[in-house]
Amino acid sequence: MGIKRSLLLISIFSLLAISACARPPSDITDTPESPDSTPESPDSTPEAPDDDYSPNAPDEAADGYAPPPEAPTPSATFTILPGGSYPELDQICGATDYPIECVRFISPYLNDSIKIDPLNVLKVGIHVATNMTIEALNLAIKIRDDPKTSPNAQSCLRERNWSDLRNQLSGDLTSVNTCIDVYHEGNLASPMRDMDSDLLALYRVLLHIAVDM
Numbered sequence: 001m002g003i004k005r006s007l008l009l010i011s012i013f014s015l016l017a018i019s020a021c022a023r024p025p026s027d028i029t030d031t032p033e034s035p036d037s038t039p040e041s042p043d044s045t046p047e048a049p050d051d052d053y054s055p056n057a058p059d060e061a062a063d064g065y066a067p068p069p070e071a072p073t074p075s076a077t078f079t080i081l082p083g084g085s086y087p088e089l090d091q092i093c094g095a096t097d098y099p100i101e102c103v104r105f106i107s108p109y110l111n112d113s114i115k116i117d118p119l120n121v122l123k124v125g126i127h128v129a130t131n132m133t134i135e136a137l138n139l140a141i142k143i144r145d146d147p148k149t150s151p152n153a154q155s156c157l158r159e160r161n162w163s164d165l166r167n168q169l170s171g172d173l174t175s176v177n178t179c180i181d182v183y184h185e186g187n188l189a190s191p192m193r194d195m196d197s198d199l200l201a202l203y204r205v206l207l208h209i210a211v212d213m
Contacts, residue, residue: 088116165210173203 086107093102102125109124110116143149144157176199183190190196 086110086116089121092116092118092121162210166207169203169207169210173200173207176200176203 089103089107089110093099093106096102105128106121106124109128114120114124140157144154149157176196179192180190180196180200
């Protein structure tokens, strides 16, 4: 009987030992978390990124798109001459179809005593055009009379356009008459009365020669 009781107690202790080893993990006491796994406090501030990008930078849009830089405003001043010697001439010539030629032809005849306005620039331009026309005529005559010039070129240089000459002289005559009429309409005596009379007589003589002779 004693042997049976001893075997029964051994069996009970064995069952208890087996059941203790077979307990699920939930019944095992949890171990404390390591200090590194402690959650951060709600007051902690995250560190800023290393780069300098900021989505709310004042020169960028909210979506991160940076607008292109504004183009420089072009200068309204038209400048050809070095250092802008005559800005008034630059402005007048800049409104023409040939601004560079305008400045090149007119500027050599300007000085500080001349008021640069459209009227004076026009006067200088007429003076320059007259001189250039005379030079062109002289050169044409020289080439025409040169024995080395081909007969065809000489023939072109001898060609005369009487129709254009007549129209030009008629226009000059009309201009003198218009100047005289302006003074008559204002009941004023022309200070160029004698000169006007001489010009009228001269243009009539030239027109008669060009048309009738």
